[in-house]
Amino acid sequence: MSSSLNQTKPADPIFFPQLGVLVFFGLIVVLIIMAVYPLPDWQVISPDRFAGISQEHPLGTNALGQDIAARAAQASWHSLRIGFIVTICAGFLGMLLGLVSGWYAGRWPDATILWLTGVMEAIPFYLFVAAVAYAFRQLSWSMELAMVVTFWTTMTRLVRAEVIRLKQRDFILAARAIGLSPAKTLTSHILPNALPVILVQFSMIFIAAIKAEVILSFLGLGNSSTISWGLMISESTQEVIAGHYLNFFSASILLFMLIYSVSLITDSLQTRTDPRQGVA
Amino acid sequence: MPIFIQKTLYSLSLLLGVTFISFMLMVYFGPDRSYAIAGKNPDAAQLEEIRQQLGYNQPLTSRYLGYIKDLASFNLGLSESSGKPVARLLAETIPTSLLLLLPGFLIGNLLALMLAMIAAWYKHSWPDRLLTNLSLLGVSISFLIIIIVLSTWLCTPQGLNLFPSRGWRVDGLSSWLTYATVPSLALIFVTVFFNLRFYRALLLDEMEQDYIRTARAYGAGPFAIMFSEALPNTLIPILTRLLFSLPAILVSGSLVLESYFGIPGIGKVSFDAIFNADQPVLNAIVSLSAVMIVVVTWLADFIYPRLDPRISQHLVVR
Numbered sequence: 001m002s003s004s005l006n007q008t009k010p011a012d013p014i015f016f017p018q019l020g021v022l023v024f025f026g027l028i029v030v031l032i033i034m035a036v037y038p039l040p041d042w043q044v045i046s047p048d049r050f051a052g053i054s055q056e057h058p059l060g061t062n063a064l065g066q067d068i069a070a071r072a073a074q075a076s077w078h079s080l081r082i083g084f085i086v087t088i089c090a091g092f093l094g095m096l097l098g099l100v101s102g103w104y105a106g107r108w109p110d111a112t113i114l115w116l117t118g119v120m121e122a123i124p125f126y127l128f129v130a131a132v133a134y135a136f137r138q139l140s141w142s143m144e145l146a147m148v149v150t151f152w153t154t155m156t157r158l159v160r161a162e163v164i165r166l167k168q169r170d171f172i173l174a175a176r177a178i179g180l181s182p183a184k185t186l187t188s189h190i191l192p193n194a195l196p197v198i199l200v201q202f203s204m205i206f207i208a209a210i211k212a213e214v215i216l217s218f219l220g221l222g223n224s225s226t227i228s229w230g231l232m233i234s235e236s237t238q239e240v241i242a243g244h245y246l247n248f249f250s251a252s253i254l255l256f257m258l259i260y261s262v263s264l265i266t267d268s269l270q271t272r273t274d275p276r277q278g279v280a
Numbered sequence: 281m282p283i284f285i286q287k288t289l290y291s292l293s294l295l296l297g298v299t300f301i302s303f304m305l306m307v308y309f310g311p312d313r314s315y316a317i318a319g320k321n322p323d324a325a326q327l328e329e330i331r332q333q334l335g336y337n338q339p340l341t342s343r344y345l346g347y348i349k350d351l352a353s354f355n356l357g358l359s360e361s362s363g364k365p366v367a368r369l370l371a372e373t374i375p376t377s378l379l380l381l382l383p384g385f386l387i388g389n390l391l392a393l394m395l396a397m398i399a400a401w402y403k404h405s406w407p408d409r410l411l412t413n414l415s416l417l418g419v420s421i422s423f424l425i426i427i428i429v430l431s432t433w434l435c436t437p438q439g440l441n442l443f444p445s446r447g448w449r450v451d452g453l454s455s456w457l458t459y460a461t462v463p464s465l466a467l468i469f470v471t472v473f474f475n476l477r478f479y480r481a482l483l484l485d486e487m488e489q490d491y492i493r494t495a496r497a498y499g500a501g502p503f504a505i506m507f508s509e510a511l512p513n514t515l516i517p518i519l520t521r522l523l524f525s526l527p528a529i530l531v532s533g534s535l536v537l538e539s540y541f542g543i544p545g546i547g548k549v550s551f552d553a554i555f556n557a558d559q560p561v562l563n564a565i566v567s568l569s570a571v572m573i574v575v576v577t578w579l580a581d582f583i584y585p586r587l588d589p590r591i592s593q594h595l596v597v598r
Contacts, residue, residue: 015413115290119297122573124531127566128305130554135309211422215536218424221554233424237540240432241445252425260420267416 020264027257034073042070042227050244060246063239068232072250075227079210079258082144086209089148091202094155099186101156102163110160117153125150125212130221143222147209155201162194196273203266207259214255229255291578298570303347306563308340351567357560361552366564369549376448377534377545379456384464385529388471389522395472396479397506400487411476418473427466427540434462446542463537467529475521482517486510516588523580527573531565 016022037058040046046065051057059068101113132146139145166172167190175185191198216222217230224231229251236248314330322330331337335346350356356366399408432438435445443462450456486492487510495509534547542548546565553561 015409115293115297118290118294118574118577119301122294122298122570122577123301123566124528124569124573126532126535127550127554127562127569130550131302131305131310131562131566134554134557135305214422215424219535219539219551219554230424233422233428237428240428241436241438243438248428252422252428255422256420256425259422260417263416263420 017268020261020268022261023257024261024265027254027261030254030257031073031076034069034076037069039070039073040067042066042074050239053246059250062235062247063244068247068250071227071232072229072254075229075232075251076254076258078223078226078228079213079255082147082213083206083210085144086147086151087202087206089144090151090205090209091155091198093148094152094201094205095159095198097152098156098159099163099190102160102167103182103186105160105164105167113156113160117156120150120153123150126216126219126221129212129216133221140223140225143213143216147212151205151208155198155205158197158201159194162197163190166190166193196269200266200270200273203262203269207262207266210255210259287578287581291574294574294577295571298574299348299351299567300344302563302567302570303344306559306566307343307347310559310563312336351571356564359553359561360558361556361561366560369561370546370564370568373544373546373549376450376543377530377538377547379450380448380460380463380537380543380545381467381529381533383460384467385471385526387464388468389475391468392472392475393479393518395476396483397502397510399476399480400483400510401502401506403484403487408480411480415473415476418469418476423466423470423536426469427463427536430462430466430469431541434465448541448543448545459541459543463541463543467533467537470533471529478521479514479518482514483510486514489513516584519583519587520580523576524573527569527576531569 039058040056044066046061048057048061049063049065051061051065053060057067057069059072062068062071097113097116101110104110128150129143129146132149133142136142136145163186172185172189175189180189213222213228214230214233217224217228218234219230220234222228222230232247232251233255236244236251239245240248314327314334314336317330317334335343338346354367356370358364359366359369362369395411399411402408431445434440435443443458448459450459483506492505492509495505500509530546531550534545535551536547537543538545538547539551549561550565552558553565
């Protein structure tokens with residue numbers, strides 16, 4: 001590899017490596033301010049339509065006179081909640097299946113899991129969500145369910161590849177030789193070594209879940225009992241035509257801050273832990 | 281067992297899984313159509329008769345087999361909201377979606393490939409870092425925001441007001457440009473930033489190979505290296521990316537673009553079907569697009585060895 005020729009470590013490709021953390025903290029600060037600021041309830045309709053920025057409505061009001069800041073705050077928590085639930089459930093599901101699949105590579109548990117991965121990846125995501133949302137319409141969390149059921153596949157493929165790679169190493173062979181159980185070997189010897197890949201994939205799932213939630217609720221497939229960024233953007237499509245941009249900007253800037261900061265942090269995590277970069 | 285048969289059997293097993301999931305979601309747990317057909321105030325005997333006709337009383341396996349038979353013979357039934365045959369509905373709308381999405385998809389990928397070549401050639405110096413930073417910024421902007429900003433800027437009196445904000449009356453190049461430019465621009469934006477880093481990583485890996493270093497030592501310039509050395513050797517993963525993102529773009533991309541711009545393509549049809557619980561339409565789209573992906577995977581396994589003889593020695597894993 002080129003590292004033998006070129007001993008200097010390449011510069012971090014990101015101009016400001018701290019930018020991700022900075023934007024993330026910016027978002028947290030905005031959310032905390034919105035949480036402590038005395039805002040009206042996000043659902044309350046008032047005759048004060050399309051109000052500008054004022055002390056009462058720090059981000060103005062929408063077409064129904066609802067406070068945009070209060071709605072944005074509520075929407076942010078909603079998105080974060082969905083992001084975390086989906087990431088944790090789909091991530092751990094994918095990890096577990098990947099560990100089993102990699103450990104039994106070439107045998108029937110592996111074949112079954114790979115087959116299931118292939119099947120789930122073949123079904124178009126948005127239509128699958130629509131179908132799940134319909135089939136389980138009595139559940140309020142059908143969207144989360146659909147995302148969990150589809151978002152685990154990449155994690156499984158990556159973890160499986162890592163397990164197969166690590167399984168041949170001497171320390172794993174030694175662990176097995178002294179009689180360590182597969183579960184113990186996987187959790188205390190393979191898992192820690194696969195952690196960088198797993199962490200990166202966790203944040204990939206997070207980003208995918210946030211983006212998917214926004215598009216689904218924009219299309220009207222989300223949970224309509226609460227407010228979300230996608231719904232705010234959907235409302236604002238009518239408002240921007242009339243020249244009212246506050247609703248649109250509030251939702252889209254918060255959404256952008258979250259996705260951008262997590263992407264930047266994931267990216268530096270990836271470059272720092274990539275074995276091919278020779279960081280050791 | 282020869283690899284051909286092995287792969288075909290695997291694809292068939294995937295088809296079985298995909299159709300089974302579509303069947304369970306769309307038919308088994310799907311909408312109960314007997315009430316809609318029976319009309320107002322049906323009595324129990326009438327409902328029972330309709331259920332009998334629809335086959336609701338049969339066991340799961342025979343319903344599933346019937347479902348596969350219908351799918352294989354393109355017997356997709358009638359749309360519940362419009363009464364049209366679903367097969368005709370698909371035949372009418374898929375060309376529209378292809379016209380809308382394919383140019384933007386191809387231009388976006390080409391542009392991404394060109395930019396990735398620039399980034400890979402100037403590895404770790406400022407053009408590469410600039411492109412990396414731009415693409416991180418680009419993928420962080422939601423597709424919806426791009427669509428709304430572009431259409432507000434280009435299609436409303438608020439901005440330049442150059443294009444119609446909705447609709448699709450296309451009968452030639454100029455009318456295509458009128459209606460497809462803004463959606464295509466949005467698609468190009470997303471496609472470029474979604475693919476740029478992937479193509480860059482591919483090309484960078486290739487640039488580290490010995491034969492490239494030899495070519496450079498012999499004085500080959502950037503164009504010769506990129507187009508006649510690096511590109512042919514990265515064709516397989518690029519083609520895979522294109523093939524596998526195409527069904528996703530066709531179904532998911534069209535869903536957002538066509539419902540926003542009011543374009544009567546496959547995305548608008550699925551959007552309407554979702555909201556009208558039009559089970560035959562939704563069922564056909566979900567099942568057929570999943571089948572399409574499996575078939576594409578299967579085909580790819582036969583195209584690749586022709587492009588790169590090294591591949592025939594082992595199975596392609598995507």
